[in-house]
Amino acid sequence: xxxxxxxxxxxxxxxxxxxxxxxxxxxxxxxxxxxxxxxxxxxxxxxxxxxxxxxxxxxxxxxxxxxxxxxxxxxxxxxxxxxxxxxxxxxxxxxxxxxxxxxxxxxxxxxxxxxxxxxxxxxxxxxxxxxxxxxxxxxxxxxxxxxxxxxxxxxxxxxxxxxxxxxxxxxxxxxxxxxxxxxxxxxxxxxxxxxxxxxxxxxxxxxxxxxxxxxxxxxxxxxxxxxxxxxxxxxxxxxxxxxxxxxxxxxxxxxxxxxxxxxxxxxxxxxxxxxxxxxxxxxxxxxxxxxxxxxxxxxxxxxxxxxxxxxxxxxxxxxxxxxxxxxxxxxxxxxxxxxxxxxxxxxxxxxxxxxxxxxxxxxxxxxxxxxxxxxxxxxxxxxxxxxxxxxxxxxxxxx
Numbered sequence: 001x002x003x004x005x006x007x008x009x010x011x012x013x014x015x016x017x018x019x020x021x022x023x024x025x026x027x028x029x030x031x032x033x034x035x036x037x038x039x040x041x042x043x044x045x046x047x048x049x050x051x052x053x054x055x056x057x058x059x060x061x062x063x064x065x066x067x068x069x070x071x072x073x074x075x076x077x078x079x080x081x082x083x084x085x086x087x088x089x090x091x092x093x094x095x096x097x098x099x100x101x102x103x104x105x106x107x108x109x110x111x112x113x114x115x116x117x118x119x120x121x122x123x124x125x126x127x128x129x130x131x132x133x134x135x136x137x138x139x140x141x142x143x144x145x146x147x148x149x150x151x152x153x154x155x156x157x158x159x160x161x162x163x164x165x166x167x168x169x170x171x172x173x174x175x176x177x178x179x180x181x182x183x184x185x186x187x188x189x190x191x192x193x194x195x196x197x198x199x200x201x202x203x204x205x206x207x208x209x210x211x212x213x214x215x216x217x218x219x220x221x222x223x224x225x226x227x228x229x230x231x232x233x234x235x236x237x238x239x240x241x242x243x244x245x246x247x248x249x250x251x252x253x254x255x256x257x258x259x260x261x262x263x264x265x266x267x268x269x270x271x272x273x274x275x276x277x278x279x280x281x282x283x284x285x286x287x288x289x290x291x292x293x294x295x296x297x298x299x300x301x302x303x304x305x306x307x308x309x310x311x312x313x314x315x316x317x318x319x320x321x322x323x324x325x326x327x328x329x330x331x332x333x334x335x336x337x338x339x340x341x342x343x344x345x346x347x348x349x350x351x352x353x354x355x356x357x358x359x360x361x362x363x364x365x366x367x368x369x370x371x372x373x374x375x376x377x378x379x380x381x382x383x384x385x386x387x388x389x390x391x392x393x394x395x396x397x398x399x
Contacts, residue, residue, distance in 0.1 A: 008252035016247035023242030037226030044366035107131035107139035129164035134183040164203035173236030256282035267337020279348040290368030327361035
């Protein structure tokens with residue numbers, strides 16, 4: 001690929017995305033719809049261009065967390081169906097959704113009333129999916145009485161079409177399937193009772209990537225896949241029936257290079273002392289880019305707490321896979337000292353010939369990468385263009 005003018009950028013390998021997509025499709029019955037989840041900027045891969053590429057490869061239904069994400073796709077010319085998971089909260093949001101033909105979720109009586117009023121006033125069609133809370137505790141109806149009342153109310157509104165009904169599983173990665181099976185039972189009980197009452201809803205879905213892999217009988221009419229397409233298996237002891245390739249690579253250039261002696265200190269608080277002479281390369285990547293950051297949720301129990309403590313101990317002593325390292329010319333080199341907000345320092349042996357401007361591959365958390373960072377979409381190592389739904393080619397971001 002030609003020399004780039006950027007200090008840091010992302011490369012997204014669309015051949016890898018296609019292989020991941022085909023792997024998912026190979027496990028899917030032809031009668032089951034694939035909803036590609038593009039939340040959080042398509043897990044850092046760039047939602048707009050991922051949507052364009054996935055559409056070119058047979059995906060015509062997308063899902064996002066928030067209305068703003070759906071509107072971004074529409075503004076970019078994506079005209080496929082888009083489902084928004086989270087509730088909208090005011091009339092203006094509903095109007096924007098209707099204007100842009102976006103499918104909304106109804107998860108409460110408030111949602112139902114709001115969508116009913118606005119759609120009737122505008123006399124415009126609106127597709128909706130009903131959200132059932134079967135045990136996650138976030139959004140959704142928890143009893144048959146509420147959801148039955150909602151269906152009756154929506155039935156009287158000719159503008160609203162109930163296209164789907166869905167739920168989210170809370171503990172699908174667990175080794176014990178009991179809770180997931182109980183959630184599925186609760187969900188299907190509501191679905192079946194609605195069908196008996198005359199509400200036959202076309203798309204029933206409860207499977208994210210984890211459920212998709214572990215519970216084939218829960219595929220129903222549609223599955224919601226995001227993590228697998230982005231080249232990663234979800235956490236947990238899961239079946240791994242297809243080979244996935246991570247299409248995501250964060251790259252940067254060395255912006256400074258100098259030699260230091262054994263015993264010299266590095267970083268704030270003199271957090272590292274060199275054990276031998278070395279070259280110190282500075283890269284323009286820091287914790288604001290997702291380097292060295294981890295999710296900080298509270299431990300779920302003593303065993304989980306112990307795992308977190310051991311992980312930090314291993315990280316402190318640079319043990320095993322817990323080392324923070326970058327890749328230069330297919331070899332790994334350690335990050336030394338505290339990671340700065342926008343920079344980091346790499347220890348390099350004195351006998352390795354390096355230059356300012358040399359490329360470095362950096363391990364960062366995908367979803368923490370800035371949305372405005374340049375993203376280069378590649379095929380066989382070369383930058384490519386991705387077309388929209390009319391076939392018009394767009395220059396890839398940063399080209």
